[in-house]
Amino acid sequence: MDKKFLNKVTNFFKKEGFYVILFVCLCIVATVAVLTAKSSKNANNALIQQQNTQAQDKAKKETAKGNNESSLNYDNALQVKKESKPQVVVPKSGTKSQSVSNSVSTSxxxxxxxxxxxxxxxxxxxxxxxxxxxxxxxxxxxxxxxxxxxxxxxxxxxxxxxxxxxxxxxxxxxxxxxxxxxxxxxxxxxxxxxxxxxxxxxxxxxxxxxxxxxxxxxxxxxxxxxxxxxxxxxxxxxxxx
Known part of the structure; x- marks a missing residue:
């Protein structure tokens, strides 16, 4: 009986062996695809999380920079206000402007x-x-x-x-x-x-x-x-x- 069963199995594989192999291959491909998709999903999730973290860090830096610039601008505004006071310049005797003025005499x-x-x-x-x-x-x-x-x-x-x-x-x-x-x-x-x-x-x-x-x-x-x-x-x- 065992010999008979073995002959049946052998005949089955001879006749249907191609389809069996094809099925096995399809199963392997499907398994690989599922594993790859899962890995890709995990990678995408990690990348999105990394990008979110970078965006948050950038936002914090820009906020800090904006605060610093506001403070700097305020200081500059005070400085300009202080320096805007007009200065009276008294020309020294014998300067060029005086010599030019003297050269244009109207006497x-x-x-x-x-x-x-x-x-x-x-x-x-x-x-x-x-x-x-x-x-x-x-x-x-x-x-x-x-x-x-x-x-x-x-x-x-x-x-x-x-x-x-x-x-x-x-x-x-x-x-x-x-x-x-x-x-x-x-x-x-x-x-x-x-x-x-x-x-x-x-x-x-x-x-x-x-x-x-x-x-x-x-x-x-x-x-x-x-x-x-x-x-x-x-x-x-x-x-x-």
Missing amino acids: LSKPVEGSLARAYSEDPVYWDSTSSYRPNLGLDIKADIGKPVMAAMDGKVEEIDTATQDGMKIVINHQNGLKTVYSNLDQKVKVSKGQSVTKGTIIGIVGKTTLRSAYEKYGDHLHFEVLKGNDFVDPAKYVKY
């Missing part, structure tokens, strides 16, 4: 030797020559014909005009914001346009070329004006007669 020398005949006036005043009232935007300095007229300050000859109501005219730009104007000169001037001159340089002589004030009671004179920018100013602020 004028007398353009001609004489006496004051008519002062500067922005209000209209009476003129015998024209029997009218109008301002005098300069000084009329009484001086004889032929008296030398000199540059009141270093500068450059900007304009020479032979046909103005005030007669022959020279304009000198002193390149410090001031210009000086010399009118009623003789036609034969001593300088040319664009020429650089120094204070005291003779630029011409008193003439009799004015139409505006040719017949004033004070007679022959130099008409002298000062411009600051484009505005006429009283020359008496810079030169005394």
Whole structure:
């Protein structure tokens, strides 16, 4: 009987052996898959737990950093507030700023030797020559014909005009914001346009070329004006007669 049973088993495996082996293999694969899935799940759980721990640590660090920065900003704010107090700086004598200031002098020398005949006036005043009232935007300095007229300050000859109501005219730009104007000169001037001159340089002589004030009671004179920018100013602020 045992031999008979053994023959049946042998015949069974011969006929169904492939399927038996396939079943066994499937069981092995299924077992491995279950074990792998379980291991992967455990690994994922460990990774998630690790990430959560890192996130918590990072949050704690950022909170601490934020507190430190807030404290630092507060300290800086106090520091700025303390340092915002204006400081008064007293320049020392002989500093560069002082030397620059001194180099831009606005002191004028007398353009001609004489006496004051008519002062500067922005209000209209009476003129015998024209029997009218109008301002005098300069000084009329009484001086004889032929008296030398000199540059009141270093500068450059900007304009020479032979046909103005005030007669022959020279304009000198002193390149410090001031210009000086010399009118009623003789036609034969001593300088040319664009020429650089120094204070005291003779630029011409008193003439009799004015139409505006040719017949004033004070007679022959130099008409002298000062411009600051484009505005006429009283020359008496810079030169005394």
